[in-house]
Amino acid sequence: MQSPNQEVVMVGIGDYHIGRSPMSSIGLGSCIGLVVYDMERDTGGLAHIMLPDSQGRTDRPAKYADTAVELLVRELNKQGSKKEALGAKIVGGSSMFQSFSGNLNIGDRNIEAVRFHLKKWNLRILAEDVGGVQGRTITFYPAEKGKVSVKTADGTIRLI
């Protein structure tokens, strides 16, 4: 999948990365891996979103759907991306547990929030692989036409 010398940047929970080299978020459960891809410049960003709403918090913008969308768009604009050239891919938002108390539908709420904020920023959704009950590991290859691979625990790999 990747050339041997190419380093993959790991993007942990609530973190983000922007660039042209491959980047990956492993084991997305209810979290969302949000990819924003610049089709003209073959560059882009990945945010590992944990929760739907920042409620005004600013310390980790990539952690929340509302601030993460804005963060990636602004950062890419700053680096010369035109807004019309940007598109999004969203992966994750699964519901792995049925029987515990707490925030059970957090995966669904994350998906909804990311879609809502993408729409607000007029960003097209190019592809998505969301929901269900399985965990996912994603790798984003900006330089390979924005290809995103999605791996699940059963070993299946899909390209979106």
Added chain:
Amino acid sequence: MLTTQQSDALRELGNIGAAHAATTLSTMLSTNIGMEVPEINVVDIAKVHEYVSDEPAALVIFQIQGEVSGGGYVLLHIPKTSVVRLTNAMLGMTELDRDLTEMDHSALLEIGNIMVSAFLDASATLLSIIMLPSPPSLIIDMPHAAFQSILAAQDFSDINQVVIFRTELHSDQYKITSNLFLLPNQPMLNEILAMLENLMK
């Protein structure tokens, strides 16, 4: 987030709990179970992937209930390569190259129940309180995805750091490795630390 003293006290608590869990596993399998020194790490959420991978594994997951504030989990983690060997040893089977069935799932839940009950019981006894496991949830998936989903639940959502406690148990005879994880949220951690401090007075 944790002083050395607090970390040592927690390690001792976990050590006692894990030793009891190891004993129950040893009884179930009629074999020696080795146990590593418990690790306690204060981990930034962005670095959880350095401690918990996306390698498929069986996870038996319990919420901690009883006389502590809600918001803690115990997880029994069995790497996929060990799962069949473990259920085989338990069910008296030998075929390694087979799909997991309902029987394996029941066996995993049972092993989890017994080990985690022993773990919580021993820890709670030391603290002179009662801690009970919730009914278990079994998933066979990526551990990081399970941890992450737990962290996104209400009782953890406002945090950027998490305390991860891990002890490795292994059987050389059956070539089985498993890990016991304890994942307390902040209120539960504070409560346990206060109790430990009282004990040491």
